[in-house]
Amino acid sequence: xxxxxxxxxxxxxxxxxxxxxxxxxxxxxxxxxxxxxxxxxxxxxxxxxxxxxxxxxxxxxxxxxxxxxxxxxxxxxxxxxxxxxxxxxxxxxxxxxxxxxxxxxxxxxxxxxxxxxxxxxxxxxxxxxxxxxxxxxxxxxxxxxxxxxxxxxxxxxxxxxxxxxxxxxxxxxxxxxxxxxxxxxxxxxxxxxxxxxxxxxxxxxxxxxxxxxxxxxxxxxxxxxxxxxxxxxxxxxxxxxxxxxxxxxxxxxxxxxxxxxxxxxxxxxxxxxxxxxxxxxxxxxxxxxxxxxxxxxxxxxxxxxxxxxxxxxxxxxxxxxxxxxxxxxxxxxxxxxxxxxxxxxxxxxxxxxxxxxxxxxxxxxxxxxxxxxxxxxxxxxxxxxxxxxxxxxxxxxxxxxxxxxxxxxxxxxxxxxxxxxxxxxxxxxxxxxxxxxxxxxxxxx
Amino acid sequence: xxxxxxxxxxxxxxxxxxxxxxxxxxxxxxxxxxxxxxxxxxxxxxxxxxxxxxxxxxxxxxxxxxxxxxxxxxxxxxxxxxxxxxxxxxxxxxxxxxxxxxxxxxxxxxxxxxxxxxxxxxxxxxxxxxxxxxxxxxxxxxxxxxxxxxxxxxxxxxxxxxxxxxxxxxxxxxxxxxxxxxxxxxxxxxxxxxxxxxxxxxxxxxxxxxxxxxxxxxxxxxxxxx
Numbered sequence: 001x002x003x004x005x006x007x008x009x010x011x012x013x014x015x016x017x018x019x020x021x022x023x024x025x026x027x028x029x030x031x032x033x034x035x036x037x038x039x040x041x042x043x044x045x046x047x048x049x050x051x052x053x054x055x056x057x058x059x060x061x062x063x064x065x066x067x068x069x070x071x072x073x074x075x076x077x078x079x080x081x082x083x084x085x086x087x088x089x090x091x092x093x094x095x096x097x098x099x100x101x102x103x104x105x106x107x108x109x110x111x112x113x114x115x116x117x118x119x120x121x122x123x124x125x126x127x128x129x130x131x132x133x134x135x136x137x138x139x140x141x142x143x144x145x146x147x148x149x150x151x152x153x154x155x156x157x158x159x160x161x162x163x164x165x166x167x168x169x170x171x172x173x174x175x176x177x178x179x180x181x182x183x184x185x186x187x188x189x190x191x192x193x194x195x196x197x198x199x200x201x202x203x204x205x206x207x208x209x210x211x212x213x214x215x216x217x218x219x220x221x222x223x224x225x226x227x228x229x230x231x232x233x234x235x236x237x238x239x240x241x242x243x244x245x246x247x248x249x250x251x252x253x254x255x256x257x258x259x260x261x262x263x264x265x266x267x268x269x270x271x272x273x274x275x276x277x278x279x280x281x282x283x284x285x286x287x288x289x290x291x292x293x294x295x296x297x298x299x300x301x302x303x304x305x306x307x308x309x310x311x312x313x314x315x316x317x318x319x320x321x322x323x324x325x326x327x328x329x330x331x332x333x334x335x336x337x338x339x340x341x342x343x344x345x346x347x348x349x350x351x352x353x354x355x356x357x358x359x360x361x362x363x364x365x366x367x368x369x370x371x372x373x374x375x376x377x378x379x380x381x382x383x384x385x386x387x388x389x390x391x392x393x394x395x396x397x398x399x400x401x402x403x404x405x406x407x408x409x410x411x412x413x414x415x416x417x418x419x420x421x422x423x424x425x426x427x428x429x430x431x432x433x434x435x436x437x438x439x440x441x442x443x444x445x
Numbered sequence: 446x447x448x449x450x451x452x453x454x455x456x457x458x459x460x461x462x463x464x465x466x467x468x469x470x471x472x473x474x475x476x477x478x479x480x481x482x483x484x485x486x487x488x489x490x491x492x493x494x495x496x497x498x499x500x501x502x503x504x505x506x507x508x509x510x511x512x513x514x515x516x517x518x519x520x521x522x523x524x525x526x527x528x529x530x531x532x533x534x535x536x537x538x539x540x541x542x543x544x545x546x547x548x549x550x551x552x553x554x555x556x557x558x559x560x561x562x563x564x565x566x567x568x569x570x571x572x573x574x575x576x577x578x579x580x581x582x583x584x585x586x587x588x589x590x591x592x593x594x595x596x597x598x599x600x601x602x603x604x605x606x607x608x609x610x611x612x613x614x615x616x617x618x619x620x621x622x623x624x625x626x627x628x629x630x631x632x633x634x635x636x637x638x639x640x641x642x643x644x645x646x647x648x649x650x651x652x653x654x655x656x657x658x659x660x661x662x663x664x665x666x667x668x669x670x671x
Binding site for chain 2: 239240242243244245246247248249250251253254257275276279309312313314316317325326327328329330364
């Protein structure tokens with residue numbers, strides 16, 4: 001998981017409170033169980049104390065403690081712990097045992113304390129001796145008790161631990177499940193084409209993702225508005241160029257019709273060619289603007305045959321000047337598309353073929369259907385496009401090195417964009433008589 | 446012929462004027478739609494070349510008003526619309542309003558002069574029965590053809606094919622449209638039959654330097670007579 005993982009973040013957020021709850025749960029479960037256990041152990045010590053007390057002998061002036069070694073042995077014997085005792089007279093004088101065993105403070109009957117470097121539990125027992133009571137302290141190291149405490153703690157912690165584990169597992173998978181609507185959303189966005197700037201449908205999205213969808217749609221709106229604005233600008237600019245270009249072309253053609261020195265004529269012819277090239281460039285920019293993703297397209301049912309037939313006149317006029325045999329093999333090829341763009345695509349292909357064919361060459365425009373797909377193509381018998389150049393000629397402004405003529409390098413790039421905007425594919429193949437065959441195959445029709 | 450150019454771009458207007466004057470026409474120029482409407486209501490022009498993108502009154506409005514004048518109703522003046530836009534809407538709108546042809550700027554001058562000639566010829570054909578093309582003359586009423594003043598013998602179908610080509614000099618005419626125009630005589634015509642008629646026409650017309658170009662796979666074009 002790259003970047004900031006939502007899961008890890010959630011787990012980081014959840015772990016401290018879960019740990020705190022566990023600790024609290026352990027404490028809550030621990031004390032109610034440790035209390036009776038402690039009392040039971042204390043009771044055992046009290047019993048020892050009482051047993052010890054029964055060995056106090058009351059004399060005239062003093063108390064004697066008469067404990068047979070065998071009994072002491074029994075009393076002091078414990079599997080885990082060391083047992084200490086201290087017997088005191090009612091007046092508080094030492095009678096027997098470990099004189100330095102600390103007594104519980106005040107009226108307390110039991111306490112935990114340190115003795116001989118170990119923790120001990122000491123209980124105070126009042127044993128009858130004569131008319132009053134002697135104080136017997138019984139101490140015991142805490143090995144047993146700590147064992148018990150640990151066992152009790154573990155017993156109470158184990159279910160808590162299972163609950164915590166279950167929580168983490170639920171979070172881990174729950175996050176994945178919970179994020180499913182988001183991944184569905186991202187799949188939907190991924191599946192879109194680059195030019196698809198339509199808003200995302202928020203109807204199917206869960207409540208929580210609505211703000212995200214809303215924000216995305218807002219962004220898409222802005223992007224498509226900006227794109228429309230740019231296209232409008234490009235189209236306006238191209239349109240605005242046309243009128244002065246028409247004037248320029250009119251005057252150069254007029255001037256060329258006049259007698260003039262050869263040097264002048266050659267230069268004026270250059271001007272004329274540049275004018276025509278600029279006019280063509282304006283048209284190409286217009287086509288590019290229209291073919292851009294998100295452009296306002298004017299889609300209708302069109303027949304490629306009709307489009308080619310409609311332009312045949314202008315193309316033949318161009319071919320006459322170049323002494324090229326421009327022919328047509330037009331069969332019906334109905335497609336859904338933008339007539340302006342399709343005309344521009346075909347015009348670019350024809351223009352390229354005429355531009356790069358040799359004088360006396362042969363160019364054929366074809367439309368029709370093959371394998372259920374409508375297609376348009378232009379074949380020439382010119383120099384062709386080398387295999388390794390075929391990908392590059394589709395780039396904008398790229399021209400094959402050493403190519404004669406005055407192309408802008410936009411023609412094929414425009415054809416490709418127009419193909420893409422129709423979800424169609426462009427191809428470059430070898431021509432049947434040298435040269436190449438360039439065209440578009442449409443997905444339906 | 447008397448022509449009116451309505452174009453607000455001065456260099457283009459003057460270029461068009463000089464080219465059309467060189468073709469032998471009398472040409473008036475105005476940059477304003479209002480003036481064009483006023484001029485057309487006073488005099489009869491044989492052809493109006495009208496720019497769509499005029500300031501104030503645009504070309505469409507001018508066209509609408511031209512078509513509304515009484516003089517226009519008796520004999521409509523052909524209108525060639527020029528536009529810097531190529532939106533399909535513009536074209537449809539222009540043709541709906543009664544434009545006769547439509548050109549997108551910029552254009553080659555031979556293209557413009559060819560269209561002007563074609564429009565003038567067509568409007569003349571409405572008025573008179575004779576169509577001429579260089580040394581060739583067709584009398585559409587008597588259905589007789591003359592070459593250099595001499596009667597030219599043409600079979601009925603040859604005549605029909607020539608009439609179609611002559612109506613669109615310097616334009617490609619598809620075989621299909623020739624068949625449609627000629628097949629009025631009854632039986633089916635194959636594209637091959639059209640080829641036969643065209644080759645017969647060629648052998649009769651080429652001695653007079655009238656050329657019919659074949660556009661491979663498409664049709665024919667009667668070339669400009671030089």
